[in-house]
Amino acid sequence: MIANSIISKKYHKFEKWGGDNMSSLQEKFTSANSRLNNELNYIIQAFINFYGKKHRDYIVSVLQDLKIIWYEDIKFKEGSEISDYIVSSLSEDQINAYLKKYNKKCFSQSAYIDEIDVLVLPLSYDITHIIHEINHKVSSHILSLEPLKIISGVCTSVEKDIGVIQENSDLNEAINQKMTLEILDELRKLGLEIQYSTSWQENMFPLINLFYESFKEILKDTYISGDIVSFIKIIGAENYSEFSQRIFMKGFRLKRSLIKGEIPIITEEDVKEIESIVTFMQNFTCEAKTSEDKRKI
């Protein structure tokens, strides 16, 4: 049995914001919202199929009562306001409070904003983006709000005086996108027609393919539990630190070339270098398992 779909069908009309764009915005909102409403049970089932039945209750509870801000994924017209491009079933006061608090750019691209538990999704109903962001929500664990401490998959965010410091964000993005593709496959198996769109994270896939395939099951459990400490223990702290530093450097280089409009290149050498560390991780888990088995005898 799957949870009933719970997204509110009623929505707030932002009369104050009005404008030419408003009626088409409302139409798109109604259509995207009702489509998600219709497909939510499939999405929940696809997540359960991917993560495993043991995580059913967690997934069902996390995907209930989704808070969503939909944004129109088109180029902004000169002189227009972000409020002309977003629509939500959340109250106008709430949205205004968010707009005040956050950098407005937050609501012009797909995102999951952990601290307010809000999904920002495209009105074009790009299912790849939707699943990617929902997977961020599934893997988000808030340890503290003040100061902010979040574990999101394998990424940690900690608020310091100079701002929020993130670690392993690119690695997490690449893993999240790998998972997204598999969850989309689960949706296809359930009979949903999926129009897949590519994302920048895929440029990192050659670097993480072996890592992901080797530790996929543990990664899934870590995403659900937020227990990165245990994950690092399993693959070896030194190995992980070495691995994540190199991914960071290569991810940085890759994003810089994307920003410059260049084709990002990952060499065979890059892949070999990273995969040699993954081999250390594999050996580490094997050795740990053997000595544990010996202890049992």
Ligand SMILES: [Zn+2]
């Ligand atoms: Zn992401």
